[in-house]
Amino acid sequence: MQRLKAVIIKEFFHILRDPASLTIVFLMPVLMVSIYGYSISFDLKSIDAGIIDLSGGDLAGQLIKKFANNQYFRIRSLGLSQSNPIETAERLLKSGELKEVIIIPPDFSRKILHHPPAEIGIVIDGSDSNVANLIHQYNEMVIMNFVSEFQNLKDILTINTSILFNPEVKSTFFFIPGIIAIILLMISALLTSLSISRERESGSIDLIFISPLKSHEIIIGKTIPYIFVALLDGILIFLFARFWFHIPFKGNLLVLLIFSLLYILSGLSLGILISSIAPSQKTAMLATLLITLLPSILLSGFIFSLDSMAPVLRSISYLIPATYFLKIIRGVAVKGAELKYFLVDGLIMIVFSALLITLSSIRFSHSREKSK
């Protein structure tokens, strides 16, 4: 125990005495949360839409007004008559000036009143399929609204749609927890990924090798100080997300803290495993980047929904700690879910960390044997 304490204290000094890494550890995450928090969003605030009104009637006017009053659309009138509306629309979409063009046919009013349905022509730029899909949904909402005023569809069919936890449907609530997960994983993995290789490069590893410390003591001693650093980091980012971005916090703080700890632990043990294998600091860092960067972004549910993924990809996502943490942080923090729903996820993270720590200890004692 005494020996373990010595290793822990030494590691602490290593962190605190290096101003450059202190800056990186505490300033960079906050910087990243704020930049990404502001910039990464699915919300379409202004869809640039052009309207070609070939009818010019009152009913068309009402429809246009519905679009113009909707906060999602920025409407531009393209005039009352166009010789070839589709061609005009295509030209404007191609140049990227507009995202969609709405064409109201000449017989719009007549058809509504006498020969329903009247068709509203809409041309959407599909080159960003995600955006196009959203535009299409917004269009339908506006048109449904318009339609229901004519024939009281509400009499026939009532659909009450309620969106829970995020009534304004802001993607900030979706992304900020994701950003927190990615940053925490990277910081914790990067922190420990250097800890052994640094000693290897400076040669001080030989002193540790010949010390009476057991291999697992060294590995654990090297991990503990970083738990505090990373947890502090995590709290810093959480506070920032809570008070700067107003991410609601409905759950139990203690539960969140416990799971953050487990998550950090899995990140740190991933780092320490890489460190015990990599021959140099450089290799260690690059390996960490490659292992954590793209998979954590693409396969954890950070951006792409896991439900829609093919089974093979889903099974890969189970190997990524961020997958579990994302589920927990979105559930606990924003929805206020209780601990009991996430016991399995927590257990998996514990097993994950234990496995990696054991592997690193084995790997470490191997290289220790070799150096003798």
Next chain:
Amino acid sequence: MRLFYLIKKEFIEIFRQKELLPLIFIAPIIQIIMLGYVVKTDIKNIPVEIINLTSNKIAARIINRINSTPLFRVKAISDQNKDTVELLKRGQVKAVIIFKDPPRQNPLNYPEIQISLDGIDSNTSLIAAGYFNGIIKKFLLDNLKKAGMHQPAMSKTLIRFNPTLESINYMGPGIVALLLTIISLFFTSISIVREKEQQTMDTLLISRLTPIEIYLGKAIPTSIIGLINMSLGIAAVMIWFRVPVRGNLLYLLLASIIFLSALLAYALLISVITSTQQQALFFAWFTMLTFMLLSGLFTPIENIPPGLRILADINPIRYLIKIIREIFLKGNGIEYFYKELLYLLAIASVTVTVSVINFKRLISK
């Protein structure tokens, strides 16, 4: 002439590292195919729970329709009322649809439907709502017609450039751009760091080579490797995922060359302004992540607030992705993206100039 020797040396080194070759030429294709499937996933299989509190026949028919569409995956159907909020909190389902007895004055005896969505994943919930409305509307229309009624107006939507809204068509080439970025930055930093370790960088620095020559000596071989990679990647998305190409691929080659010169100028700048390997790699990581996430590939660029717009303006990946979309999906010619090319050129020249001015810093470490 001196440059020729630098480039030749770099290539000999690359091809003598046998373990690197599969990493350069095979791994990217595997990654593209794998990631391609990730980004190909249009939102579907949205897990829902259905609570049916009515014996209404129409409700049963609507549930049938929901069951048969791939857009939703019905996890459970129950006839007991449950706490919706609690169901969504658990996270097993993203939406809960409740069917209730029809309101009294309903002429066609339609059930009352209540759908609750988990709003955290705002995108999915909006789209789920849209899907659901679509299903119901279709159902309603089918029945209105039978009853001799007509909906007063409806939209007829034409989606241009990507009519089936295949996300792979627009994400696939983008993923190729991201891999190109990672591999080239990785390569350049590896080769600079290696030269430092072998102390050959010292020799280069005290030789008569100019900073520009050293930059080009690293940038040209990496760019050639990068371009080969890019071609393989593009071929993979075209052949494997059948992504259509409407424009001229020669433009893409031109754009990629200019893009690489800008990107590698950043790599050089990072190695010049940082003083340790650790700082350099942290910096590179930060730059790479920021450029990737703000590239417009995952989320629209327009959402970046004005104060941070500068980060998008200096982001080379953003321009490449724009150009790729113009070429691939819209089939546009150079007149539609010459501005982006000029921006990339400007970024490259400013960054190289700044690096060259500060080049001594590579020495004074």
Next chain:
Amino acid sequence: MPALIEIKDLTKKFGHFTAVNAINFSIRQGEILGFLGPNGAGKTTTIKMINGLLKISSGQVLIKGLDARKNRREIKKITGYMSQKFSLYPLLTSLENIEFFGGISGLSRHNIQKKKEEIQPLIPRPILTQKIVDIPPGMKQKIALFVCLMTDPEIILLDEPTSGVDPEVRRNFWMEIYQLKKSGKTILVSTHNLDEVEYADRIIIIHRGNIILEGEPSELQARQGKDSIEALFKDAIINYDNQLSRTGGAECSD
């Protein structure tokens, strides 16, 4: 003999740590100056300040009367440098290394070809077409020296050129250094092998960034009354450290 290189109050600080502490010495035209000291004494740092690889914290390096900081281009042309690790590309063969370094030093294609022929009698043939990583250290050293001399520099800076090679190879290496001296080159050699001191015209002993002894090997021996250089070296270091602890100068490094 006039001084070709003059070092005045040369200092290098890394943060709070002073690696080289205001040292003064000169190198005369056509001499071999031995630069001695234990590992971490400041030998490599000094050499790197002379050839411009490290920024000078304070003080001056004059080469042929030119300030090294301001006339890098001129000085590059007349100095050759061989680093501790030989700085050859491990994945390239000997001949490819020669071609590369010749190429970037601006030798013509014809001259590069000539250099490739000149190396033939010095190195066994199969080794020339092997990768540097696969050949013995003695051969690496030979090739590194050959590369360093390709541009025919007047001043040759050798940073621990004999570390990691066996005594036989070291002797041969020094024979080559003698040949160079005869042809009029000025040579600075750093080493921590004390038995090599006898080859130098003059030696400087550096310790903790300070010069603690300077002179011709025989003269130093006579002055200190020691019979072996080793004893002399050890005494000088112990004396210096004792003095340091007495005055309480606690400039300590890792």
